[in-house]
Amino acid sequence: MSRTKDTNPIPSVWTREQRRTDQPALSxxxxxxxxxxxxxxxxxxxxxxxxxxxxxxxxxxxxxxxxATKDELMELAVDEVAAEIHVPPAGGPDWRAAVTEAAGSFRTTALRHPWLTLVLGQAGLAYLGPNYMNFSERLAALFTAAGFPEPNRAIDAVFSYVIGMSTTEAAWLTTVARSGESESEFVARLLPAARQASAGYDHLAAAEPETSAQAGDPAKLRDDKFAYGLEVVLDGLALRLPK
Amino acid sequence: MSRTKDTNPIPSVWTREQRRTDQPALSxxxxxxxxxxxxxxxxxxxxxxxxxxxxxxxxxxxxxxxxATKDELMELAVDEVAAEIHVPPAGGPDWRAAVTEAAGSFRTTALRHPWLTLVLGQAGLAYLGPNYMNFSERLAALFTAAGFPEPNRAIDAVFSYVIGMSTTEAAWLTTVARSGESESEFVARLLPAARQASAGYDHLAAAEPETSAQAGDPAKLRDDKFAYGLEVVLDGLALRLPK
DNA sequence: CCTTCGATGCGCACACTGTACGCAGGAGGG
DNA sequence: CCCTCCTGCGTACAGTGTGCGCATCGAAGG
Incomplete structure (x- = not known):
């Protein structure tokens, strides 16, 4: 039984390579x-x-x-990245500017890590990570200080918008990136297809020149679109602020 | 070479089962x-x-x-489901009611098919499917008839909110479903963990009774939250309507 | 010093995934 | 009749997440 021939190279302390401590240990x-x-x-x-x-x-x-598992790793990644979102301290004079800052910071973070929204739409309770909790806490402080009697409803309104827009943008940027082209190039190449697809749809065709008129800088167009929608939400919220 | 013994049962027209035409053919x-x-x-x-x-x-x-591929299949599924979203015809007397109806229809569709938002956040160009085009067209008609000079911006504002909220809700409902419990049971079981996680966060702890006070019917709470945010957005949009 | 022990990394294996490829059989047209 | 096209399938390949048990280590305890 023990006399089976071992044709493998004999393992030895000398042949075995040194444990490398130069690389940071797995953690x-x-x-x-x-x-x-x-x-x-x-x-x-x-x-x-x-x-x-x-x-x-x-x-x-x-x-x-x-x-423990790959899913857990993804939740950890989400929480790690959540630390990049900047929320101004509560109590400043201009709550709208502060909320705009926080919303913009969320968006740029989501666009810098286009997988973020995907995982958020999937993962159970990434919301409970410390950084995400911190983010929520600072938002709650901000909206409370602004005078909203039900800060959670206001937060949900604003950030549902922010998440929705960021998700859409991230998906768009991902497919652009996969094409290997710049955003402008991709838009240009997509235009004929889009035009053809919206042929026969009166209102889509009518809206098209409006969209492609200033086709100069797609990134700026997205910025404007985001800012516009955010202003809409903030206006709606301002109406509910007891004065 | 040809004399190798074949031990398998001899294939024959009789042993071979009939092509079943009772089942609808693969299509x-x-x-x-x-x-x-x-x-x-x-x-x-x-x-x-x-x-x-x-x-x-x-x-x-x-x-x-x-x-062609599984991804394509998912896009087809998305477009198929998009047919379930109901958008009232343009030109009615009450554009807010019509938009509310469309937004609600999107939400219930997204909650009935909780995978929808996931694919939307990933697939980018599912938008070119016929049903999705139809959906967009009807929305454009609706907002144009309502008098918005830039209907696309208004649509993006409303539906970014709707998508964001629906995504969050769908993710929540998915993890609830995975638990095998009802939503109320799951909430009850999650409460201690949530309370502990928000310990030390003043504003989150402060907001908690507000949330768990009417913990009676979580589904109704979600309905209200969605309706609230939607009203916020619509109010903000109404300000921009030239009168 | 030697021994023991808990923590860490790793090779193997399992069940599963999407999908490329080539063949078999039926449908229809000449 | 043959020939061509379309549909379904079996096999195979390169990957995936992860459970399990072994080898190795640094530190602790005698």
Whole structure:
């Protein structure tokens, strides 16, 4: 039984390579950080436990010592990124400017990490992470100080809008990125198809020149669109502010 | 070479089962219909080409004769479901009621098919499907008739809000469904964790009784929240309507 | 010093995924 | 009759998340 021939190279302390301590040891933080880098670079479907492990000079299953499951890893990534959202301190003189700042910060964060909204629309309770909690707390403080008797309803109104717009924009930017072209190029190439698709639809065709008139800078157009909708929501909220 | 013994049962017209024409033949429509049924029943990660094929008495790869790829199938499913969204005809006396109806219809559709918003946030160009085009066209007609000089901006404002809120609600309902409990039960069981998570956050803790006070019917609470935010947006838009 | 122990990383394996490819069989047209 | 086209399928490949048990380590305890 024990005399089966072992043709494999004899494992030895000398052949076995040294444990490398130069690389930062595998840790939850390092894993999350690298996962975010991969998500940002190559999109959500490019992240696999094996590739992530390889990037950290580790095997795929080693990651599971620090993270229970891939879903949990995604929630950790979401919360990590939530720390980038800036909410001004409560009590300033201009609540609208403060809310605009917070909304804009959420949007740019969501566009910098286009997988964020995807995970938010999927993951159970990413809302309970510390950074996300912090974000919520600061928002609550802001709206309370502004004088809203039911701050949660106001927050939900504003940020449902912000999330919806950011989701749509992120999806758009993702497909643009996949095309390998710049946004303007992609728009130009898409135009004929869009025109043809909206042929026969009176109002879509009518609205089209309005859209493609200032087709100069698509990014600026998106900025304006976002700002417009946000102003709409804030105006509606201002009406409900007891004076 | 040809004399190798064949131990398999001899294939014959008699042993081979009849082609069943009782089952509706594999067709793109049938595939999409069945896919939607599976998505509704078991969620987005439960849909695989193999299982879908099995449900249709077909092999997995047979589906590819009618559908180029799984992503394309998802886009078809989205467009199919988009037909359920009801937009009142343009030109009625009360544009707010009409928009409220359309927004509500979008929301109930999104909650009936909780995978919808997920795919929307991912797929980018599902928008070119005929039903989705129809939906957009009717919206454009509605807002134009209401008198908005830039109907697209108004539509984007309203439906970014609607999409954002629906996405959040759908995600919530999905995790509730996964728990196997009713929404009230799940809320009750989640409460301690939420309370603990918001300990130390003054404003979140302060807002909590406000939320859990009428914890009677969570579904009604969500309805109210949605209606509130929608009113906010519509008020903001009304200010921009040239009179 | 040696021994023990808990923590960490890893190789293997399993069940599953989307889908490319080539073949078999039936439908219809010459 | 043959020939061509269309449909379905079996097989196969390259991947996926992750459970399990083993090897290795640094530290702790005797």
């Amino acid at each position: 939850r933080d390092a894993i999350v950080r690298e996962a975010i880098a991969m998500l940002d670079a190559d999109g959500i479907e490019a992240l696999s436990m094996r590739k992530l492990g390889a990037r950290l000079n580790a095997g795929a299953t080693s990651l599971y010592r620090h993270v | 793109r429509d049938a595939i999409v219909r069945e896919a939607i049924a599976m998505l509704d029943a078991d969620g987005i990660e439960a849909l695989s080409m193999r299982k879908l094929g099995a449900r249709l008495n077909a092999g997995a790869t047979s589906l590819y004769r009618h559908v």
